[in-house]
Amino acid sequence: MIHQQTLSFQTRGRGTLNISREVAGVVRDAGIATGLCHLFVQHTSASLILCENADPQVRHDLERFLAELVPDGSPLFRHTAEGPDDMPAHVRTILTQMDLTLPVSGGALDLGVWQGIYLYEHRARPHQRRVVVTLTGE
Numbered sequence: 001m002i003h004q005q006t007l008s009f010q011t012r013g014r015g016t017l018n019i020s021r022e023v024a025g026v027v028r029d030a031g032i033a034t035g036l037c038h039l040f041v042q043h044t045s046a047s048l049i050l051c052e053n054a055d056p057q058v059r060h061d062l063e064r065f066l067a068e069l070v071p072d073g074s075p076l077f078r079h080t081a082e083g084p085d086d087m088p089a090h091v092r093t094i095l096t097q098m099d100l101t102l103p104v105s106g107g108a109l110d111l112g113v114w115q116g117i118y119l120y121e122h123r124a125r126p127h128q129r130r131v132v133v134t135l136t137g138e
Contacts, residue, residue, distance in 0.1 A: 003030035003135040010128055011121035014085075016049070016059045019131065020117045024109050026133045033107045035137015040099045042130045045089035045122050047096035053116025066092050072124070089122035096120060104137055 005026050011017055027037055041048050052058040070091045073084035080086055100117065103110040111117075119129055 016118040032137040038134045085124045092122040
């Protein structure tokens with residue numbers, strides 16, 4: 001059995017957005033008891049991360065690390081068509097990931113107790129983002 005659905009999210013600008021509840025709803029409604037849930041973000045300046053969901057400082061520390069590693073407006077970058085955060089957003093996406101594959105057991109996502117699914121916006125301004133959820137299993 002295969003089920004596919006596209007979710008849409010409005011980001012607040014650079015930072016993480018917990019999308020665990022929405023993805024879990026797709027899994028629940030798909031009726032797949034055992035299988036895999038694949039997530040894919042359809043953008044080159046946003047990514048998906050599986051991260052600690054208990055302490056928000058983990059995600060803040062990640063953002064500070066990436067800001068230091070890939071700063072906006074760096075003279076290293078020539079691609080600035082959409083502003084000083086354009087190319088850094090592309091690099092951040094490549095360094096993180098555009099897809100996740102997660103287990104489904106008992107008709108639900110089988111995540112660890114401290115794990116959450118986050119859409120990570122790498123642009124400074126808010127954007128509308130799409131995540132394709134594909135479930136396979138039985």
